Structure formats: C-alpha cells, structure tokens
Amino acid sequence: MCELCLQHGEGKKWYEVMRNYSQELYSQNNREKYAQEFIANSQTSMLPMIEKMAEMKKHKPALYRPYRSIGTRYMKRNHIGQVVPLEDALQVLERAQSITRIPCVCRSAIKGVKNARYCFALGMDPFKVFGGFPELKGSLEVLTLEQAKALVAQFDQEGLVHSIWTFKTPFIGALCNCDQDCMAYKSTVSLEVMEVMYKAEYLAHIDPAECVGCRNCMKYCQFGAIEYSSLDQKCCVNLEKCYGCGLCRSGCKKDAVSIEAKALF
Numbered sequence: 001m002c003e004l005c006l007q008h009g010e011g012k013k014w015y016e017v018m019r020n021y022s023q024e025l026y027s028q029n030n031r032e033k034y035a036q037e038f039i040a041n042s043q044t045s046m047l048p049m050i051e052k053m054a055e056m057k058k059h060k061p062a063l064y065r066p067y068r069s070i071g072t073r074y075m076k077r078n079h080i081g082q083v084v085p086l087e088d089a090l091q092v093l094e095r096a097q098s099i100t101r102i103p104c105v106c107r108s109a110i111k112g113v114k115n116a117r118y119c120f121a122l123g124m125d126p127f128k129v130f131g132g133f134p135e136l137k138g139s140l141e142v143l144t145l146e147q148a149k150a151l152v153a154q155f156d157q158e159g160l161v162h163s164i165w166t167f168k169t170p171f172i173g174a175l176c177n178c179d180q181d182c183m184a185y186k187s188t189v190s191l192e193v194m195e196v197m198y199k200a201e202y203l204a205h206i207d208p209a210e211c212v213g214c215r216n217c218m219k220y221c222q223f224g225a226i227e228y229s230s231l232d233q234k235c236c237v238n239l240e241k242c243y244g245c246g247l248c249r250s251g252c253k254k255d256a257v258s259i260e261a262k263a264l265f
C-alpha cells in the first residue's frame with residue numbers, strides 16, 4: 001500500500017475515506033487559494049521547472065538531489081496523485097460532492113491547447129479557481145454523476161490513464177485522464193525528476209495459458225510495463241514498472257489480462 005493509505009486511509013484505501021472529499025476539509029487550510037495559485041503556476045513556471053530539474057539531474061547531480069527531495073516533500077504535502085483503474089475511478093466520482101469538467105492544464109502548458117477537457121474538478125468551485133484565466137474558464141461544465149461516469153469510461157476506451165489528485169493533501173480535488181502530455185508523467189515517469197504520482201493499488205497479471213502473444217496489450221501500456229518473449233511467444237508484466245492502471249485489459253481479445261489488488265497491509 002502507498003504512504004497515502006497509511007497516513008489518510010483509516011485502514012482502507014485513502015480514496016475510500018469520505019472525509020478526504022468533504023467540504024469541511026476543502027474549507028480549511030486555504031485550499032481554494034492554493035488551487036488558484038496552482039492553476040497559475042501550471043501555466044507559467046511548472047513545465048520550465050521540470051525541464052530545469054531534468055537538466056540539473058543530467059549535468060549537476062549533486063545539486064539536483066536536494067532539489068528532488070525538497071520538491072517531492074512539497075508535492076506530497078500539496079499536490080500528489082495516484083493512478084486508479086477504471087472501476088476505482090468510477091467509485092471516486094460517486095464519492096465526490098460535485099463534478100465539473102475542466103480543461104487539462106498540462107495539455108494547455110505543453111501543447112498550448114486551452115480546451116482539452118480531460119479533467120474533472122471534484123468538490124471544488126472551479127468557477128472561482130479558474131476565475132483569473134478567461135481562456136481556460138470558458139469550457140467549464142458542471143456534470144451529473146452519470147455524465148461523468150460515461151465520459152471516464154469513454155476515456156478508458158481511448159487509452160487514457162486515470163489518476164486522482166490532492167489540493168493540499170489529503171483533500172481529493174481532481175480526477176485526471178492522461179496520456180504522456182502530462183506534467184506528472186514527465187516528472188515521475190519519463191524524466192524521473194520527482195515522484196509526484198503514485199502507482200495504483202493494483203498490479204496487472206497475464207495468464208500465460210490464455211496469452212497467444214499477439215502483443216496488442218503492449219500498445220495500451222504508457223509505462224512500458226509489458227514485455228514480450230519471442231522464446232515463449234507470450235507477453236508478461238514487469239511488476240516493477242506496472243502502474244496498475246488496468247488499460248492493458250482493453251487490448252486483450254483473449255481475456256488473458258487481469259488486475260489484482262496489492263495487499264493493503
């Protein structure tokens with residue numbers, strides 16, 4: 001289990017605890033102000049900072065290490081994420097006090113696309129949070145639970161990884177649906193400069209008796225966690241690399257892929 005479950009899970013997964021979605025929690029600790037500042041930073045300084053850290057890691061590793069540790073501690077306190085498979089993402093939506101479809105701030109910062117609406121704000125008032133950004137604010141849309149669930153299921157079919165995000169931990173304020181145009185992916189997976197996104201509480205498993213080695217599942221894995229053996233003519237999961245997103249299941253016509261929960265304690 002992850003640190004978040006240990007600290008905020010009350011003996012279960014931390015995102016199963018209703019308090020972590022509550023308006024009482026949201027109203028504390030200047031969370032709304034933090035969310036406003038986060039949106040501003042995401043559009044200006046975040047991507048350059050990630051790229052600068054990647055440069056430092058390469059050329060000045062001794063200088064980079066303390067930055068990594070300070071940055072990681074800061075993100076754990078304020079804005080940390082965890083991958084969740086579709087079934088848990090749908091349950092997260094059921095626990096949220098309100099759901100608003102919002103533009104993806106990463107795709108805006110990385111690709112300059114301002115209305116890529118892949119994210120959901122949970123229990124926050126995004127009309128206030130995005131107030132200072134007319135170009136982003138224009139596409140906000142309050143959703144019913146059923147509308148939100150249908151969209152997340154559609155994003156899953158499109159191969160997007162679901163993740164939940166805190167705004168001042170442990171308040172869960174967003175459900176994201178991402179590909180690799182994601183600052184969290186860059187930071188944690190591709191550039192490995194800071195760990196800001198935890199793996200899911202699951203691991204994928206491929207049943208060798210059912211696998212016919214077509215390799216279709218590999219196309220669905222954004223984390224490079226599925227390996228093919230030409231000797232066996234089968235695929236298997238690299239458990240060190242697997243993020244437990246469950247997307248590889250969509251790629252398998254033989255029903256050979258499943259996800260299994262990690263032991264909680």
Ligand code: SF4
Nearest residue numbers: 104106176177178182
């Ligand atoms: S975490 Fe994913 S969906 Fe959320 S803002 Fe970043 S790329 Fe967009």
Ligand code: SF4
Nearest residue numbers: 211212214215217252
């Ligand atoms: S898609 Fe299914 S059958 Fe094909 S390689 Fe992957 S696990 Fe095996």
Ligand code: SF4
Nearest residue numbers: 221242243245246248
């Ligand atoms: S192996 Fe499957 S569950 Fe694991 S990261 Fe890749 S797509 Fe996600």
